[in-house]
Amino acid sequence: MTGETYLSANEVGKTYGDVTALSDVSLDVPADAVTGLIGPNGSGKTTLLRVLLGLERPTGGTVEYGGPDAVRRLGYLPQRPTFRPGFTVRETIGFYADLVDDDPDRLLERVGLGDVADRPVDGLSGGMTRLLGIAQALAGDPPVVVLDEPASGLDPAMSELIFDVVASIADEGRAVALSSHELALVERTADRLAVLESGAVVTVDTPQALRERTGGPLHETFTSLLERESAVVTATEVGDA
Numbered sequence: 001m002t003g004e005t006y007l008s009a010n011e012v013g014k015t016y017g018d019v020t021a022l023s024d025v026s027l028d029v030p031a032d033a034v035t036g037l038i039g040p041n042g043s044g045k046t047t048l049l050r051v052l053l054g055l056e057r058p059t060g061g062t063v064e065y066g067g068p069d070a071v072r073r074l075g076y077l078p079q080r081p082t083f084r085p086g087f088t089v090r091e092t093i094g095f096y097a098d099l100v101d102d103d104p105d106r107l108l109e110r111v112g113l114g115d116v117a118d119r120p121v122d123g124l125s126g127g128m129t130r131l132l133g134i135a136q137a138l139a140g141d142p143p144v145v146v147l148d149e150p151a152s153g154l155d156p157a158m159s160e161l162i163f164d165v166v167a168s169i170a171d172e173g174r175a176v177a178l179s180s181h182e183l184a185l186v187e188r189t190a191d192r193l194a195v196l197e198s199g200a201v202v203t204v205d206t207p208q209a210l211r212e213r214t215g216g217p218l219h220e221t222f223t224s225l226l227e228r229e230s231a232v233v234t235a236t237e238v239g240d241a
């Protein structure tokens with residue numbers, strides 16, 4: 001980690017009508033590191049990532065880019081990447097590569113999809129679609145890459161592969177921010193973890209420091225957070241019935 005901050009949220013708030021999605025959130029996203037956002041469903045992870053990307057305007061506070069000049073500053077893998085059917089993998093990535101004068105084959109090789117370049121995108125597995133989404137996020141070599149739940153819905157081996165690719169993206173010097181419920185993989189991959197609850201950042205620290213503070217594997221601590229959240233949902237559903 002070089003410690004240089006490429007992107008920062010400063011006292012950011014975001015409301016949707018009377019729903020407070022984010023409240024007074026400050027977070028740095030440093031270069032050469034993976035910053036992981038974890039927290040229960042609805043705690044504000046996606047909203048924070050979208051505010052950091054400039055896709056959502058915060059209702060308070062600011063977001064600052066402090067990275068190097070680049071054709072494309074920010075790359076983004078959305079939670080459910082979708083590609084227009086009827087095109088091959090190479091044609092699809094070619095579309096995005098052309099926008100920023102990049103080489104489609106370099107992008108496909110980077111994520112290990114070189115061998116399926118001629119397949120139709122609608123025939124890809126969920127994991128391959130995610131890898132294609134990462135290739136798209138890397139087009140133009142952005143200094144910051146943001147990934148929203150990059151491994152959700154994937155089998156354990158594919159999840160591990162995706163997280164290995166994510167780690168290698170940061171090792172190339174980029175600032176990477178991601179959200180995930182794959183706690184064991186996040187714990188292994190992230191250099192820093194921000195824990196969100198009810199739209200606020202509860203704590204930011206290295207996985208090791210959090211482990212020392214909580215006295216056990218992170219996933220046990222955070223699973224109890226997640227379990228509490230699903231208990232609330234279940235109680236609401238029962239109450240509504």
Ligand SMILES: Nc1ncnc2c1ncn2[C@@H]1O[C@H](COP(=O)(O)OP(=O)(O)OP(=O)(O)O)[C@@H](O)[C@H]1O
Pocket residue numbers: 016019020021039040041042043044045046047048
């Ligand atoms: N466009 C929107 N309109 C209204 N409320 C929204 C909108 N987007 C998000 N919210 C609300 O903001 C809160 C935070 O949502 P967000 O999707 O950021 O959480 P999350 O931590 O990413 O959840 P998950 O883990 O389920 O993906 C939730 O209460 C959600 O219902």
